[in-house]
Amino acid sequence: MDPTDSHDDALANRIMRYASSKSSDLPAFPSDDADSLRSDNEYEEGDEEVEEVEEISEMDLLQHLDASMPPIFLAQELFNEDVDSKSFNVLTADNGNELFHKGYTCLEDVIDPAMIQAVREWGTHMFKTGQMDRASGKHNQEEDPFREGSARGDYTIWVSPGSKFLEQSPALNQCVEWFSKRLHEDLVKLVHLHGQAEYQLAYYPPDSSHYERHRDSFPTNDREDRDQRRITAIVYFNPDWKQGDGGELRIFDKGLGDEEEKQIDIAPKAGHCVLFLSGVMDHAVLPSFNERIALTSWYR
Numbered sequence: 001m002d003p004t005d006s007h008d009d010a011l012a013n014r015i016m017r018y019a020s021s022k023s024s025d026l027p028a029f030p031s032d033d034a035d036s037l038r039s040d041n042e043y044e045e046g047d048e049e050v051e052e053v054e055e056i057s058e059m060d061l062l063q064h065l066d067a068s069m070p071p072i073f074l075a076q077e078l079f080n081e082d083v084d085s086k087s088f089n090v091l092t093a094d095n096g097n098e099l100f101h102k103g104y105t106c107l108e109d110v111i112d113p114a115m116i117q118a119v120r121e122w123g124t125h126m127f128k129t130g131q132m133d134r135a136s137g138k139h140n141q142e143e144d145p146f147r148e149g150s151a152r153g154d155y156t157i158w159v160s161p162g163s164k165f166l167e168q169s170p171a172l173n174q175c176v177e178w179f180s181k182r183l184h185e186d187l188v189k190l191v192h193l194h195g196q197a198e199y200q201l202a203y204y205p206p207d208s209s210h211y212e213r214h215r216d217s218f219p220t221n222d223r224e225d226r227d228q229r230r231i232t233a234i235v236y237f238n239p240d241w242k243q244g245d246g247g248e249l250r251i252f253d254k255g256l257g258d259e260e261e262k263q264i265d266i267a268p269k270a271g272h273c274v275l276f277l278s279g280v281m282d283h284a285v286l287p288s289f290n291e292r293i294a295l296t297s298w299y300r
């Protein structure tokens with residue numbers, strides 16, 4: 001048997017297990033049924049390679065998937081045709097083109113400075129009073145077994161519409177509305193989305209906290225797929241950011257074909273908004289030496 005075949009089969013199994021562990025409405029994975037599993041002494045020497053594949057990290061898995069098809073080509077299949085950019089609320093035609101061709105794009109000054117200050121103060125207060133959760137840790141590790149517990153040093157809260165936190169901070173509520181209404185309406189015109197979105201406020205303490213290279217979802221071209229995030233949008237609340245404060249968002253731009261990977265560092269300046277294709281762009285947050293606050297939304 002060609003060893004790559006069994007590797008691929010095991011990999012496909014791994015992806016299915018991962019996908020089913022992430023989604024509550026998928027049917028149970030057949031081999032999760034204890035009765036259908038072989039007992040330990042039914043495993044033979046030839047089964048060892050399955051054990052090896054169990055060790056595969058999320059990044060290895062993504063590299064393997066990328067090698068068979070550049071993820072941007074898959075994501076491009078989800079873009080709508082004949083988009084009328086004149087009808088956008090906040091995006092420009094250039095933003096749409098960049099998102100399609102490069103996988104990421106930036107907007108400036110999307111939030112009013114007074115609101116930025118108010119959200120920053122509220123976020124800092126929430127952190128200092130112990131009301132934000134460390135994003136890494138046991139709970140997160142169970143949800144996402146591939147990722148190292150030390151991969152991220154930020155503290156987060158979910159702030160989806162209806163959350164009690166949005167009643168506490170009218171400024172944050174307005175920011176979430178910008179994401180959930182103005183930006184979401186544009187993105188629905190540009191890309192095939194199902195309408196679900198998640199919003200998270202993150203606080204990075206000034207102790208060189210960072211977030212290691214990762215991707216926010218698996219690449220997909222399946223219009224019916226509701227599990228994978230499609231677009232990530234982040235806006236920053238750091239009014240006095242200066243060179244040396246760190247905390248830049250690093251985007252790893254693989255280009256197409258044999259092009260060399262480029263690293264694009266984006267300063268987390270107040271009111272700047274970065275958008276990228278969640279299943280396409282690897283990214284990281286560089287060590288931050290000043291308090292760093294960001295609001296992220298993921299659209300499916």
Ligand SMILES: O=C(O)CCC(=O)C(=O)O
Pocket residue numbers: 202211216234248249283284285294296
């Ligand atoms: O805050 C940022 O710039 C990126 C955060 C991020 O990558 C994430 O939360 O998945």
Ligand SMILES: [Fe+2]
Pocket residue numbers: 214215216283
């Ligand atoms: Fe991310």
